[in-house]
Amino acid sequence: xxxxxxxxxxxxxxxxxxxxxxxxxxxxxxxxxxxxxxxxxxxxxxxxxxxxxxxxxxxxxxxxxxxxxxxxxxxxxxxxxxxxxxxxxxxxxxxxxxxxxxxxxxxxxxxxxxxxxxxxxxxxxxxxxxxxxxxxxxxxxxxxxxxxxxxxxxxxxxxxxxxxxxxxxxxxxxxxxxxxxxxxxxxxxxxxxxxxxxxxxxxxxxxxxxxxxxxxxxxxxxxxxxxxxxxxxxxxxxxxxxxxxxxxxx
Amino acid sequence: xxxxxxxxxxxxxxxxxxxxxxxxxxxxxxxxxxxxxxxxxxxxxxxxxxxxxxxxxxxxxxxxxxxxxxxxxxxxxxxxxxxxxxxxxxxxxxxxxxxxxxxxxxxxxxxxxxxxxxxxxxxxxxxxxxxxxxxxxxxxxxxxxxxxxxxxxxxxxxxxxxxxxxxxxxxxxxxxxxxxxxxxxxxxxxxxxxxxxxxxxxxxxxxxxxxxxxxxxxxxxxxxxxxxxxxxxxxxxxxxxxxxxxxxxxxxxxxxxxxxxxxxxxxxxxxxxxxxxxxxxxxxxxxxxxxxxxxxxxxxxxxxxxxxxxxxxxxxxxxxxxxxx
Amino acid sequence: xxxxxxxxxxxxxxxxxxxxxxxxxxxxxxxxxxxxxxxxxxxxxxxxxxxxxxxxxxxxxxxxxxxxxxxxxxxxxxxxxxxxxxxxxxxxxxxxxxxxxxxxxxxxxxxxxxxxxxxxxxxxxxxxxxxxxxxxxxxxxxxxxxxxxxxxxxxxxxxxxxxxxxxxxxxxxxxxxxxxxxxxxxxxxxxxxxxxxxxxxxxxxxxxxxxxxxxxxxxxxxxxxxxxxxxxxxxxxxxxxxxxxxxxxxxxxxxxxxxxxxxxxxxxxxxxxxxxxxxxxxxxxxxxxxx
Ligand SMILES: Nc1ncnc2c1ncn2[C@@H]1O[C@H](COP(=O)(O)OP(=O)(O)O)[C@@H](O)[C@H]1O
Ligand SMILES: [Mg+2]
Numbered sequence: 001x002x003x004x005x006x007x008x009x010x011x012x013x014x015x016x017x018x019x020x021x022x023x024x025x026x027x028x029x030x031x032x033x034x035x036x037x038x039x040x041x042x043x044x045x046x047x048x049x050x051x052x053x054x055x056x057x058x059x060x061x062x063x064x065x066x067x068x069x070x071x072x073x074x075x076x077x078x079x080x081x082x083x084x085x086x087x088x089x090x091x092x093x094x095x096x097x098x099x100x101x102x103x104x105x106x107x108x109x110x111x112x113x114x115x116x117x118x119x120x121x122x123x124x125x126x127x128x129x130x131x132x133x134x135x136x137x138x139x140x141x142x143x144x145x146x147x148x149x150x151x152x153x154x155x156x157x158x159x160x161x162x163x164x165x166x167x168x169x170x171x172x173x174x175x176x177x178x179x180x181x182x183x184x185x186x187x188x189x190x191x192x193x194x195x196x197x198x199x200x201x202x203x204x205x206x207x208x209x210x211x212x213x214x215x216x217x218x219x220x221x222x223x224x225x226x227x228x229x230x231x232x233x234x235x236x237x238x239x240x241x242x243x244x245x246x247x248x249x250x
Numbered sequence: 251x252x253x254x255x256x257x258x259x260x261x262x263x264x265x266x267x268x269x270x271x272x273x274x275x276x277x278x279x280x281x282x283x284x285x286x287x288x289x290x291x292x293x294x295x296x297x298x299x300x301x302x303x304x305x306x307x308x309x310x311x312x313x314x315x316x317x318x319x320x321x322x323x324x325x326x327x328x329x330x331x332x333x334x335x336x337x338x339x340x341x342x343x344x345x346x347x348x349x350x351x352x353x354x355x356x357x358x359x360x361x362x363x364x365x366x367x368x369x370x371x372x373x374x375x376x377x378x379x380x381x382x383x384x385x386x387x388x389x390x391x392x393x394x395x396x397x398x399x400x401x402x403x404x405x406x407x408x409x410x411x412x413x414x415x416x417x418x419x420x421x422x423x424x425x426x427x428x429x430x431x432x433x434x435x436x437x438x439x440x441x442x443x444x445x446x447x448x449x450x451x452x453x454x455x456x457x458x459x460x461x462x463x464x465x466x467x468x469x470x471x472x473x474x475x476x477x478x479x480x481x482x483x484x485x486x487x488x489x490x491x492x493x494x495x496x497x498x499x500x501x502x503x504x505x506x507x508x509x510x511x512x513x514x515x516x517x518x519x520x521x522x523x524x525x526x527x528x529x530x531x532x533x534x535x536x537x538x539x540x541x542x543x544x545x546x547x548x549x550x551x552x553x554x555x556x557x558x559x560x561x562x563x564x565x566x567x568x569x570x571x572x573x574x575x
Numbered sequence: 576x577x578x579x580x581x582x583x584x585x586x587x588x589x590x591x592x593x594x595x596x597x598x599x600x601x602x603x604x605x606x607x608x609x610x611x612x613x614x615x616x617x618x619x620x621x622x623x624x625x626x627x628x629x630x631x632x633x634x635x636x637x638x639x640x641x642x643x644x645x646x647x648x649x650x651x652x653x654x655x656x657x658x659x660x661x662x663x664x665x666x667x668x669x670x671x672x673x674x675x676x677x678x679x680x681x682x683x684x685x686x687x688x689x690x691x692x693x694x695x696x697x698x699x700x701x702x703x704x705x706x707x708x709x710x711x712x713x714x715x716x717x718x719x720x721x722x723x724x725x726x727x728x729x730x731x732x733x734x735x736x737x738x739x740x741x742x743x744x745x746x747x748x749x750x751x752x753x754x755x756x757x758x759x760x761x762x763x764x765x766x767x768x769x770x771x772x773x774x775x776x777x778x779x780x781x782x783x784x785x786x787x788x789x790x791x792x793x794x795x796x797x798x799x800x801x802x803x804x805x806x807x808x809x810x811x812x813x814x815x816x817x818x819x820x821x822x823x824x825x826x827x828x829x830x831x832x833x834x835x836x837x838x839x840x841x842x843x844x845x846x847x848x849x850x851x852x853x854x855x856x857x858x859x860x861x862x863x864x865x866x
Binding site for chain 2: 078082083085092097098101102105106111112117124125141142
Binding site: 366376379539550553557 | 608614662665666669671672673675676677679680681682683684685686687688690691799802803806807809810814840841842843844847848850851854855858859860
């Protein structure tokens with residue numbers, strides 16, 4: 001059976017710097033998969049290549065059996081690929097509800113309409129409000145992102161991606177820098193996502209990773225160091241050396 | 251008079267205060283008959299500024315070359331009227347609109363692939379190309395002497411353009427009303443919201459699957475069309491076309507008017523030209539040095555201290571008034 | 576044939592002189608845009624100011640030409656420090672639109688001030704006798720003024736490149752253009768670096784404006800009329816690069832001269848079309864870094 005998302009021999013260099021070195025990677029349907037590795041390992045770059053924000057230097061990307069290596073970003077989204085950003089990429093001067101509604105409207109194919117008012121699209125509004133409610137943001141719907149605390153902004157990051165109803169969801173450090181209340185909420189939301197969605201999460205918080213993931217890939221300097229279930233990764237000496245060790249010392 | 255940002259929870263109904271510009275315009279028609287030609291000019295520039303607000307204020311495209319579309323509309327209408335013997339104003343205006351649209355979509359499709367300085371540079375270069383053509387193709391355009399002999403027949407065969415500018419004023423007012431209605435409708439639509447999305451964060455718009463490039467090409471074309479119409483109007487009311495319709499200074503001036511009024515709020519495009527052109531009419535001819543100095547200083551001050559323009563300042567003071575115990 | 580060859584040499588020569596001027600004026604713009612990400616449309620104001628300093632120093636105060644040139648550099652650089660500290664520095668984090676508007680505002684102010692002090696007429700340049708005649712070279716005569724421009728600019732360019740490649744300041748500039756956050760984290764004082772670089776770039780613009788006063792006429796609408804040329808040099812050359820704008824400036828200088836000579840009926844049309852074509856082919860310029 002084909003994977004939800006797969007890469008074969010994916011490479012990327014910026015000039016002399018190689019940040020993805022022959023990455024073969026499989027994300028199974030309905031997977032709960034974590035991608036870990038030290039800062040600068042190339043995790044975000046990997047996600048950028050998957051979504052089409054960056055072209056790979058070589059290699060292939062396959063989404064649900066279809067080669068999408070050269071496909072435009074927008075089309076990949078239509079095929080069910082959604083993502084969040086490590087550094088907030090929100091519509092800062094728009095209200096929270098509009099941040100989510102923009103995504104919902106794109107997915108529903110109504111975003112290009114010109115002659116009917118946006119507010120008459122009750123379905124888009126209702127769906128966006130529901131989504132906000134599940135993330136505990138219902139009361140903040142009318143607030144501009146600018147005026148929203150950082151933790152909640154991280155939740156909006158996720159809400160936008162969920163508004164796309166993705167089949168494959170890529171989360172780039174969703175809980176980084178988030179206070180514990182929202183961090184708990186994020187985990188709760190992730191736990192409650194439909195089981196058929198394949199999730200790839202990049203995360204530094206090992207507690208979260210080990211609680212959430214059924215499979216872990218360790219990336220170091222653009223190369224896959226090791227991949228396996230959490231128990232194996234926890235025991236792996238090399239991982240301790242390059243990554244987990246870092247935390248004990250730090 | 252808060253900003254018109256559209257969005258999925260914004261009420262699209264027209265508020266009573268939005269009828270104010272139209273009431274003022276009609277009152278001016280009766281009260282100030284000797285200023286109607288200035289009035290028509292202001293109405294045209296409002297339409298022109300509105301088209302600019304659409305791309306600068308809502309879509310976030312910075313351009314120094316919007317006069318290309320205005321100027322093309324002006325020349326097309328003028329050439330039809332003076333050289334091709336087509337004197338029907340509706341036909342002239344439709345041709346100006348079509349020319350603006352055509353140039354808008356062809357240049358937009360090219361320049362919107364780029365960003366920032368490159369885009370700015372391209373808008374400038376395109377306008378410069380048009381200016382050079384207008385300057386050198388003297389048989390068609392009259393070159394530096396300008397194009398005179400513009401003949402405009404009565405509108406719909408009924409309303410003659412009179413020397414007091416009454417017809418011209420009302421005609422411009424009607425066209426502006428139509429343009430405003432369209433722009434306003436669009437800003438409150440999902441399309442309009444997605445434009446502000448591009449302005450706020452184009453990275454994210456790509457990531458939610460929006461065809462960003464096509465959206466921009468579309469709004470750019472619309473804006474160019476409206477600018478073309480405004481250009482056609484200026485030809486019809488002046489019955490003359492000069493090279494300055496295409497100049498960088500005029501594009502800069504337009505930007506100044508819009509900023510002065512307030513960007514990305516529809517009515518900034520109304521307030522700016524009114525303030526600017528009236529002040530210019532009284533001051534610029536007597537004191538050209540002071541005039542430019544004044545505009546420059548004002549721009550610097552607006553950027554430093556009053557980023558919302560006149561309407562932004564009004565907003566701010568209204569909020570203060572209300573919050574006073 | 577001989578006549579054609581003569582005109583070829585003459586076009587190349589005059590084009591090179593114009594190109595050198597354009598480069599000396601624009602290089603500061605390229606560096607400040609690359610370094611600070613500031614869209615400084617008012618860069619031409621500094622060049623114009625240099626031109627006025629030079630002509631005033633000579634015709635009103637009888638200063639010798641070399642001193643007038645030095646003054647054009649020094650006074651403009653000094654004035655730019657004041658502007659940078661007082662105004663520009665407040666807008667480093669502002670949006671492109673705000674920077675564009677602010678600098679257009681500065682242009683308007685400068686145009687008004689120039690008109691107020693000097694009127695609308697072009698400023699005459701009184702050249703010293705040793706720059707007035709012809710300079711014989713390889714059996715031909717070349718106007719001494721333009722020979723001087725080329726040689727002097729070449730020396731300035733060499734100094735500048737040497738400075739950027741070999742000095743501490745140059746290393747800091749290059750590091751900061753490459754990666755601002757990184758540069759700050761290794762302790763580079765970017766604030767001082769910006770001021771210094773801005774002053775140098777503006778000073779060079781002033782110098783170029785003075786040096787080229789005979790070629791690019793000094794009059795109040797200078798910053799508006801020549802803005803396109805400076806921007807073409809920078810955008811075609813590539814932001815933040817030193818060499819790119821040099822090549823672009825020479826290309827434009829020669830192409831512009833050639834067009835005026837052989838195709839006067841087309842005006843600057845070919846230049847603009849070429850610019851558009853180049854930018855479509857390489858949006859970050861000939862030597863710009865690609866995303
Ligand atoms: N656009 C770019 N140009 C040059 N280098 C880049 C670019 N993007 C990322 N890098 C470099 O690639 C490496 C990997 O970055 P990234 O993928 O963000 O790592 P991670 O997300 O694992 O922390 C880093 O050294 C970073 O500096
Ligand atoms: Mg990262």
